[in-house]
Amino acid sequence: MLMDEVAHVNERIYGRHEEIEALENWKEDMQGVIHGQEDSIVRQGADIDLLKGELTTLKDLVRALVTKTGELEDDKIRLTRRVSELTGEVRDLQRRCNELEVQVEEEELEVPHRAGSPIVPNRAESPPARLLVRHENRLVPVDDEVIEIRSDEFYQNIGVVRRDAPRPEFVSTPWGSRRQWPTLEYDPYAEFVPNSEPNSDTELPDYDDLSDVDPNKIREQNWLNEELVRSALEVVQRIRRDID
Numbered sequence: 001m002l003m004d005e006v007a008h009v010n011e012r013i014y015g016r017h018e019e020i021e022a023l024e025n026w027k028e029d030m031q032g033v034i035h036g037q038e039d040s041i042v043r044q045g046a047d048i049d050l051l052k053g054e055l056t057t058l059k060d061l062v063r064a065l066v067t068k069t070g071e072l073e074d075d076k077i078r079l080t081r082r083v084s085e086l087t088g089e090v091r092d093l094q095r096r097c098n099e100l101e102v103q104v105e106e107e108e109l110e111v112p113h114r115a116g117s118p119i120v121p122n123r124a125e126s127p128p129a130r131l132l133v134r135h136e137n138r139l140v141p142v143d144d145e146v147i148e149i150r151s152d153e154f155y156q157n158i159g160v161v162r163r164d165a166p167r168p169e170f171v172s173t174p175w176g177s178r179r180q181w182p183t184l185e186y187d188p189y190a191e192f193v194p195n196s197e198p199n200s201d202t203e204l205p206d207y208d209d210l211s212d213v214d215p216n217k218i219r220e221q222n223w224l225n226e227e228l229v230r231s232a233l234e235v236v237q238r239i240r241r242d243i244d
Contacts, residue, residue, distance in 0.1 A: 076243060079239055079242065080243070083236055086232055087236060089232060093225060093228055093232065094229055096225060097225045
C-alpha cells in the first residue's frame with residue numbers, strides 16, 4: 001500500500017517536472033518574442049524620429065516657398081509699375097519725336113536767298129530787352145529766343161509789362177535744362193500792355209543769320225530720340241517677357 005502511494009507521488013512529481021520544463025520552454029519562447037517586439041519598437045522609434053526630421057524639413061521648405069512667393073508677388077507688382085512708367089515714358093518720347101519731325105519738316109521748307117545767305121522773313125529777333133512777346137500764352141523776352149510769327153501778329157502780341165518780368169524757371173527735359181517762363185495765368189507780374197503801333201523799338205530787323213536754327217542738329221537729335229525710344233521699347237518688352 002505504501003509503495004503504491006510512493007509510486008503515485010513519484011508520478012505526480014515527474015508530471016510536475018514535465019510541466020515545469022514546458023513552462024520554462026514557454027518562458028524562453030516568450031522572452032524571444034518580447035526581445036523581438038522590443039527590437040521592433042526600437043526600429044519604429046528610429047523611423048518615427050526620421051519621419052519627424054523629414055516633417056520639420058518639409059515645414060521649413062513650405063515656409064521658404066511662402067516667403068519666396070510673397071517676394072515674387074512684390075517683384076511682379078514692382079515690375080508692373082515699372083512697365084507702366086516705361087510705357088508712359090515711351091509714349092512721351094514718341095510724342096516729342098513727332099514734334100521734332102514736324103519742326104524738321106518746317107525747317108526744310110524753301111526760303112528765298114540773297115547774296116548766298118538765306119533770308120527768313122517775318123522773324124523777330126532782337127528788339128530791346130524790355131519788350132515781351134505773348135507766345136503760346138507765355139510772356140517771353142523777344143531777345144531771349146527766336147519766335148516765328150507773322151508780322152501782323154508780331155505787332156499785335158508784342159508789348160511791355162508794367163513791372164519787372166519774373167525770373168524764369170529752369171525745367172529739366174531729356175535734352176537738358178532749359179528756361180521756362182511762367183504762364184500768364186500764374187504770372188503775378190504779367191500786367192501785359194500790348195503795343196500795336198509800329199515804332200523803332202518794334203520794327204522787324206533784317207534777319208540774315210540762321211546759325212541758331214540748324215536742321216542737321218534737329219535731325220541728329222531726332223535720331224537720338226528714336227534710338228532712346230527703341231531702347232525703352234526693348235526694355236519694356238524684356239520686362240514683360242520676364243513677368244510672363
